[in-house]
Amino acid sequence: MAARDYGQYSGISRAVELIGERWALLIVRDLLVAPRRYGELAAGLPRIPSNILAARLKELQAAGVIRRAPRSRVIVYELTPYGRELEPVVLALGAWGFKAMGEARDEQVITPASMIMDLRSAFQPAVALELPATAYAARLGDAELFIRVNGSALDVSGGEGPVDIAFATGPAIHRLISGELAPRRAIETGQVEVLRGRGELLGRFASTFHLAA
Known part of the structure; x- marks a missing residue:
């Protein structure tokens, strides 16, 4: 009951x-x-x-x-x-809720699981099919993610491995995904820090993971 x-x-x-x-x-x-x-x-x-x-x-x-x-x-x-x-239901709810997120409050946290599911919600397989396979390491507050995109296949985990670009950011990642924050501007203003690899690949990340706000 x-x-x-x-x-x-x-x-x-x-x-x-x-x-x-x-x-x-x-x-x-x-x-x-x-x-x-x-x-x-x-x-x-x-x-x-x-x-x-x-x-x-x-x-x-x-x-x-x-x-x-x-x-x-x-x-x-x-x-x-x-x-x-429930997976497609949860992903659809995540995409729907993204539109009403607004700015992060100081007391709000990003957990590895929440970010993994946000990235799954934002993943654009049709876009990824047109791009070379790419591996990303993302440090999002206390969460560290290893993201592999190969065509329409996405794998996001807490592991590590060789990557094409590693970057660190916080709640600004949601502005990047929404298109509100341009990748180059994100780097110039320090909202995203490129730790290693080619900074221009942040644009590929923003194209591969996108949700309209």
């Missing part, structure tokens, strides 16, 4: 009953990146009270969206096949 019952016989109302409670969809978002232990989920959602996290995990398990699984002698939470069907 869902925590909230809207009393309507409708697919949308049922979906909201299952994943519409506060924090539930962000838990799903983070598990779309990778299975996580309880502590990893808590660390990725620093404002979630522990009792709420426990309650949401229990509700999502009861709904068949997530499950507990043993991994190397620890228990992780992972999406079920039913839960993974």
